[in-house]
Amino acid sequence: MNSQALPRGGRNAVKEDIVSLPLQQLQQALADLGQPPYRAKQLFGWLHARRAQSFDDMNNLPAALRAKLAASWRMEQPDVVRRLQSADGTEKLLLRLHDGHTIETVVMRYHHGVSLCVSSQVGCRMGCTFCASGHAAFVRSLSAGEMAAQLYTAEALAGERIDHLVLMGIGEPLDNFDNVMDFIAIVTDEAGADLSMRNISLSTCGLVPMIEKLAERKLGLTLSVSLHAANDATRSRLMPVNKAYPLARLMAACRAYREKTGRRVSYEYALVAGQNDADTDADALADLLRGTDGHVNLIPVNPVLGLPATASDAGRTAAFAARLKARGVNATVRRRLGADIDAACGQLRLQEAGRIPEDTVAAYL
Ligand code: SF4
CATH class of the missing domain: 1.10.150.530 (DNA polymerase; domain 1)
Structure with missing residues (x-):
């Protein structure tokens, strides 16, 4: 040869x-x-x-x-280990990779189309306290092909075209920068899946140097920053990454990203009862975002057994959203999809590994 x-x-x-x-x-x-x-x-x-x-x-x-x-x-394809279908149309797939490790991918149906939540790593190094993936050990990053295979497997099973991607599954995409960039190049290529860059959203916990690197690429995707708290003490408690890149640095990077790419940044805020959902937290968030045109997605956090996080109730969530809006912040409450099929990222994988008994999780949800 x-x-x-x-x-x-x-x-x-x-x-x-x-x-x-x-x-x-x-x-x-x-x-x-x-x-x-x-x-x-x-x-x-x-x-x-x-x-x-x-x-x-x-x-x-x-x-x-x-x-x-x-x-x-x-050119292997992953094996489908489990396929869970929710009453609301959400489908969650547990996939086994060529080396035996498992990942999750989630098909979500919205009025604007079908969206896939893609995993970028096996496990995650970031250790966010409310997250099942952060609870599991980091194993390795996924190749671009393993990310593309999530789309291809999900489309084949669902029997329909998936036209939106959110890099918001297991793992921190910017901790796997090169492979994620290759994945995006592959799925937006008109000779392949031909997805629109504008229909891709990349979520990060706030790795500032990588946000800066991403800004240099000037891609038309949506950067979605997981904030989850508007003061450093609370954010560092929920998200250890904040100790390395506190809010002032993160927000400066987001402003620079906006300027360089012309794309509005969106902010994710998972409401955790008693930890970040008070009126004073909403005021702090409004202050933090003053002068930006960023959009806030409020997410009732998906409960994960054994982790110290419970979702804020509907009344508190609505009050939080109303307070943000009254302070001029563009905010929406995200619908919680797939609650009946363990939708919290990484949860199915933990069950598969025997870390959470299946019936206990079902009962908890
Ligand atoms: S929320 Fe995202 S960045 Fe944080 S531990 Fe979970 S997968 Fe990792």
């Missing part, structure tokens, strides 16, 4: 996932095999538009090329 045909890791390396390559990288890989540029486009179409299951399916590629590709690259 021509040494140029080997995966980038070298002769003895485990084969790399070809689904992870954006078109430009695929063109380079095929050029290394002596193939003309149109072959890369054909291959990309098989992987990302027609969703071929194996190289053998790609019947307009020469057999010799298919054999070379199969010798150098892998």
Whole structure:
């Protein structure tokens, strides 16, 4: 075999996932095999538009090329371990990856279309106290192909096109920057899934240097910053990342992001009873956002057994929203989807790993 045909890791390396390559990288890989540029486009179409299951399916590629590709690259799909369907139309999938680790992805149905909540890592290093993913050990980051496979698997099962993505599942997307950028390049490519950049939302807990790096890319996506508190003491208690990047630095990065990209930043605020949902918290949030045109999404936090967070009730949530609006802040209360199927991110995975007994979680919800 021509040494140029080997995966980038070298002769003895485990084969790399070809689904992870954006078109430009695929063109380079095929050029290394002596193939003309149109072959890369054909291959990309098989992987990302027609969703071929194996190289053998790609019947307009020469057999010799298919054999070379199969010798150098892998293209597995994840196994669907569980599929939970909620009464409100939300579907949650637990997927097993090639190395046995599991991740979750969630299909959500809104009036504006179908949206997929994508996981970017197995576990998460950020340790937010209210989050099931932060409760589980970080294992590894996902490849671009493993993120794309969530979309392709979900679309195949749902039998319909998913036109919005939120990078808000397990993991911190900006802690997996390069793979997330490749994933976005792949799914927005018109030769593949052809998603609109404007229909992609990337959620971060506030990794300031990576927000700055993302701003340099000037992508048309929506940056969604998880605030969850408007003062450093409470935020550091809920989200340890705040100790490294406190609110003043975070808000400066958000303002700079707005200026550089021209895109409004949106802010997530999960209401946790007794911790961040008082009138004084709403006033502090309004002060923090003064002078920005950011939009606040209020989310009744999904309960996770064993974690010190209970959702604010409907009355408190409405009062909090009204107080923000009275102070000129654009705020909406997000509908809680999939409460009957353990929708809190990472919860199904913890159950699978035996960390939370299934019946106890069901009872708790
Ligand atoms: S909320 Fe997001 S960043 Fe925080 S621990 Fe959970 S997955 Fe990680």
